Amino acid sequence: MILQVEDVTKTFGGLVALSDVTFQVEEGEILGIIGPNGAGKTTLFNAISGVFKIDKGKVTFKGKEITRLPPNQRARLGIARTHQIVKPLNDLTVVENVMVGACFGQGNASLAEARDKAMEVLEFVGLQEKWEVLAGKLNVPEKKRLEMARALASDPHLILLDEVLAGLNPMEVSSMLEVIKAIREKGITILMIEHLMHAIMNVSDRVMALVYGRKVSEGPPQEVANNPQVVEAYLGDPDLALKLFKDKRRRG
Amino acid sequence: MGKGKTLFWLIPLLLVIVAIPGVSGSVTAREGVFLILMYVTLAVSLNIILGYTGYVSFGHIVFYGIGGYVAFYLMIFHGVHLIPAMIAGGIGAALAAFALGEAVLRLRGAFFAIATIGVNEAVKALVNNLNFIGGAEGLFFNFSIYKTYGGAARAIWFSYYTMATVTVVTIVAAYLIKKSKFGLGLMAIREDEDAAIILGVNAKRYKSLAYAASAFFPGMVGAVFFFKAGNIEPHDAFHLMKSIEMIFMVMLGGYGNVTGAVTGALVYERLKGFLLVNPLFKNLHMAISGVILLLIVLFMPQGIIGFIRDKSKKLRELLE
Numbered sequence: 001m002i003l004q005v006e007d008v009t010k011t012f013g014g015l016v017a018l019s020d021v022t023f024q025v026e027e028g029e030i031l032g033i034i035g036p037n038g039a040g041k042t043t044l045f046n047a048i049s050g051v052f053k054i055d056k057g058k059v060t061f062k063g064k065e066i067t068r069l070p071p072n073q074r075a076r077l078g079i080a081r082t083h084q085i086v087k088p089l090n091d092l093t094v095v096e097n098v099m100v101g102a103c104f105g106q107g108n109a110s111l112a113e114a115r116d117k118a119m120e121v122l123e124f125v126g127l128q129e130k131w132e133v134l135a136g137k138l139n140v141p142e143k144k145r146l147e148m149a150r151a152l153a154s155d156p157h158l159i160l161l162d163e164v165l166a167g168l169n170p171m172e173v174s175s176m177l178e179v180i181k182a183i184r185e186k187g188i189t190i191l192m193i194e195h196l197m198h199a200i201m202n203v204s205d206r207v208m209a210l211v212y213g214r215k216v217s218e219g220p221p222q223e224v225a226n227n228p229q230v231v232e233a234y235l236g237d238p239d240l241a242l243k244l245f246k247d248k249r250r251r252g
Numbered sequence: 253m254g255k256g257k258t259l260f261w262l263i264p265l266l267l268v269i270v271a272i273p274g275v276s277g278s279v280t281a282r283e284g285v286f287l288i289l290m291y292v293t294l295a296v297s298l299n300i301i302l303g304y305t306g307y308v309s310f311g312h313i314v315f316y317g318i319g320g321y322v323a324f325y326l327m328i329f330h331g332v333h334l335i336p337a338m339i340a341g342g343i344g345a346a347l348a349a350f351a352l353g354e355a356v357l358r359l360r361g362a363f364f365a366i367a368t369i370g371v372n373e374a375v376k377a378l379v380n381n382l383n384f385i386g387g388a389e390g391l392f393f394n395f396s397i398y399k400t401y402g403g404a405a406r407a408i409w410f411s412y413y414t415m416a417t418v419t420v421v422t423i424v425a426a427y428l429i430k431k432s433k434f435g436l437g438l439m440a441i442r443e444d445e446d447a448a449i450i451l452g453v454n455a456k457r458y459k460s461l462a463y464a465a466s467a468f469f470p471g472m473v474g475a476v477f478f479f480k481a482g483n484i485e486p487h488d489a490f491h492l493m494k495s496i497e498m499i500f501m502v503m504l505g506g507y508g509n510v511t512g513a514v515t516g517a518l519v520y521e522r523l524k525g526f527l528l529v530n531p532l533f534k535n536l537h538m539a540i541s542g543v544i545l546l547l548i549v550l551f552m553p554q555g556i557i558g559f560i561r562d563k564s565k566k567l568r569e570l571l572e
Contacts, residue, residue, distance in 0.1 A: 049450060075452030083450075089443035091508075100440045103433050104452030111433050150451060 002027045002158055002189050008047055008057035010040075010213075017043040019213040020057070025158070030180070030190040032204030032221070034197070036233050040213040041193045042084055045160050048191075049081045050074045062157065078106040078157035082147035082164055084193070090136030097135045097146055098122060098153045105154020114153070121153045125179055141172050148179065152188075159183065161192040165199055177203055201225060209233070258511055258572040259427055263420060266292075266514075270416040284525075286412055286480075289419045291517035293473050294494075295501035296419075296426045296510060300466035302499065303507035304435060305459060306442030307357065308365040311372030312470065312498055315345035317489030319471025320478040321379065324391055327479065333400065334414060338475035345471025346464040353460035360445070369492065376490035390485025411480040418476060422469040427510045429465065430572065438462050439508070493538070497524075500545050506555025511571045515557050 003025040010018040017040045025031050033041050047054045050071035059067050066074055080101070089097050095118050102114035102121075109117055122128045125145045130138065135146060144164050151159050161180070165173050173196065180203055184190055194200040200207065201221040208218040209230045217227040224230055235241035270289070273282035294316065301309050319341030326332040326340055356367045380388045401407035429435045437458050440448035449455050478484040497520065505516025520541075527537035552559050561568050 051446075051450070071449045072452050072454045075450060081450060083447070087444050087447035087450075089440055089447065091443055092439055096436065096439075100436060100448065100453070101451050103436060104440075104448075104454075106452075111431075111436070114433075154452065 001025065002062055003048070003191070004058075004060040005044075005048065006058045006060070008044070008059065009055050010043055010047055010052070011055055016213050018047065018054075021210070021213070021215050023208055023215060023218060025189060025191060027189055028184070028187055029205040030184055030192065030203055032200040032207040033191065033193045033210060034195075034200060034207060034224070034230070035210035038212075039210040039233075041210055042162055043213075044210065045081060045162055045191075045193065048074075049079055049160060072104070075105050075154065076108070078155070079160070080105060080151035080154045080156035080158070081160035082144070082151050082162055084162040084166070086140070086143040086147050088135035088138065088143050088146055090134065092135055093131065094127060094133050094135055094138070094146060095119065095122065095131040098149045101150035101153035102155075105151075105156065107153070107155035117153050117155075118149075121149045124152065124182070125149045126175070141168050144168070144176070145179075152183065156188060158189045158191065161190060161194075163193055163195065165194055165196050173199060197225070257569050259424065261570065262423065262511060262514065266416075266420065266423070270413075273412070282409075282412055284521075286415055288518060288521050289415045290473055290477060291497075291501060291521050292514050293415075293419045293422045294470055294498045295505070295513040295517040296422050297466045297469035298498045299502050299507060299510070299513040300426055300429060300438075301462050302466075302502055303509065303513070304430060304438040304442060305462045307360075307459065307463075308499070309368045309463070309466070310365040310499070311368035311370070311492065311495055312466070313492065313495040314368075314372040314375050314490055315349055315467035316470040316474035316477075316494070317372075317375065317379070317486070318348050318467075318474070319345040320474030320484050320489050321385060322471070323475030324478050324484045325385055327397065328391055328393065331397075334411065334476070334479050338414065338418075338472050338479075341475035342468045342471040345474070346468040349467030350460050350464040353463035354456075357456070357459040357463060369495075372490055372492060372495065376486050379486045379490070386485070388486060390483055390488075392483035395482075408480055411476050415473070415476045418469065418472050423510060423514065425465070425469070426513075427572070430510065434458065434461070442508070496538075497541075500541055502555075503545060503548055504555055506558035506561070509555070509557050509561070509572060512555050512557035516555065519556070 001024050006022050008018055008021045021044060035041050046052055048059060050069055058065060061077060061079060089100065098118035098121055099114040102109045102117040119131065122131055125148050127142060127145050127149060130142060138146060148164060165176055168176060177199060204221055206219060207221045207224040209216050209224050211233040216229040217224045231241055269285060273285050298309065298312050301307050322344035323337040323341035326337040352371060356364060359367055379385065385391060395404060398404040398407040401410045437453045440451065440453050441455050441458060445455055501516035501520045502513050504519055506512025524537055527533040527540060533540060548555065554562060557571050561571050
């Protein structure tokens with residue numbers, strides 16, 4: 001087990017964003033996180049990467065408690081992440097962006113090593129031709145790849161992917177899924193948030209569903225998808241939803 | 253990234269400028285070049301925190317004053333030679349910046365800029381009231397101090413070459429910082445501090461170190477300047493106008509860029525010289541500088557050198 005999250009609670013004023021969330025991630029697996037908007041998925045990522053302090057609970061990474069570590073130290077330990085709203089370093093070139101990840105992340109590379117590493121990773125995510133371009137000039141799918149490349153360049157043990165597929169067209173989605181699978185091949189553990197159901201069901205080993213900051217289901221993708229609470233969270237009343245679904249099938 | 257091509261023309265060019273008064277022996281030329289060197293050093297060092305790291309240090313002149321006072325104190329009361337006193341001044345300024353940075357650099361954007369003005373004014377008020385360093389009247393040399401350097405005239409030439417050395421060291425240091433892993437971290441902070449932290453940059457420590465580095469060289473400049481002037485007083489040492497001039501030079505030339513800061517300082521010195529002697533503009537030079545700064549921010553935010561770099565890929569490696 002690489003990551004253990006125990007009883008994590010986070011409130012913003014009166015809003016309970018995460019409530020006693022407990023789960024574990026095994027080394028080498030892909031754990032998908034689903035849930036409707038506002039369910040606390042990104043908040044969970046922020047709690048793991050250390051963007052803010054949690055109110056209660058404990059986060060353990062590779063047997064070491066990291067609950068109180070600042071984000072840069074967590075990155076050093078091998079937790080990398082991408083952002084749902086991309087955060088490119090606009091006035092630096094693409095390769096420099098990736099070098100930042102390689103230099104300051106788990107890999108702790110020197111500048112020269114970082115450069116080689118960056119070119120290698122850029123090729124891996126298919127951005128090698130843009131290496132000299134300023135990051136601010138990339139389009140959205142390219143920026144998503146850049147986020148991914150930066151995270152990967154740090155040689156992480158665990159990577160948190162926050163909606164890397166959102167806003168991509170079907171072609172781009174399938175090529176991004178290839179990249180994700182290839183990341184797993186490298187032995188990196190993946191925790192991913194995704195709204196695209198078919199994609200996450202297809203690629204994840206296990207899926208966890210969050211609803212209103214609570215974990216409502218966890219297990220094999222199909223099982224979670226059929227969980228009545230999950231269905232209700234997405235579609236309202238499950239019986240009604242099932243009826244509509246069947247109607248549609250008959251017609252379609 | 254290039255391999256230091258910028259320094260190969262920038263440093264020789266500077267040395268030629270430095271040599272002109274030396275060869276001709278002209279005192280007027282020496283005074284002009286001294287001023288240029290001072291501006292260049294101040295701009296290039298401010299650039300470390302302003303241009304690389306993206307933090308506007310509005311009261312940066314405070315470090316020039318601190319360095320000046322530390323060195324002056326050592327020279328006058330302990331008979332220390334200019335060179336060690338100057339280094340002590342630089343270290344004093346850097347330590348002050350590091351300590352301040354740990355406290356003030358938590359603030360971002362405008363809040364940081366305003367806090368640094370406050371720091372400058374607070375230090376000025378403090379020095380005004382410290383009697384052992386002369387209070388509001390300041391300190392002045394007994395001329396016998398210059399004897400160590402072979403008389404007042406030679407002492408001034410000595411301070412001139414010292415300043416030139418400081419300038420060269422500052423430019424090389426600023427360039428090496430930019431090209432280092434540390435510099436990459438600073439630029440990541442400038443672009444997006446939160447993203448930089450997530451990528452593993454220890455932003456808190458890096459910012460304080462950058463602040464200390466950008467204070468070290470102004471501290472030395474202050475030491476040399478006040479040695480040459482022969483007296484130091486709070487009003488001159490902590491003159492907020494000089495702070496604004498420093499920011500102006502960096503923005504004019506192109507921030508984040510060593511050549512840019514140097515160019516900005518050169519252009520500003522010429523511009524100021526022209527405006528000050530012109531009867532039409534002599535009382536308006538700050539106002540005109542302000543208008544120019546406004547135009548730059550609006551139409552050429554990357555400054556003169558940044559603008560050229562944008563237009564020509566070939567020149568990019570020569571203008572870093």
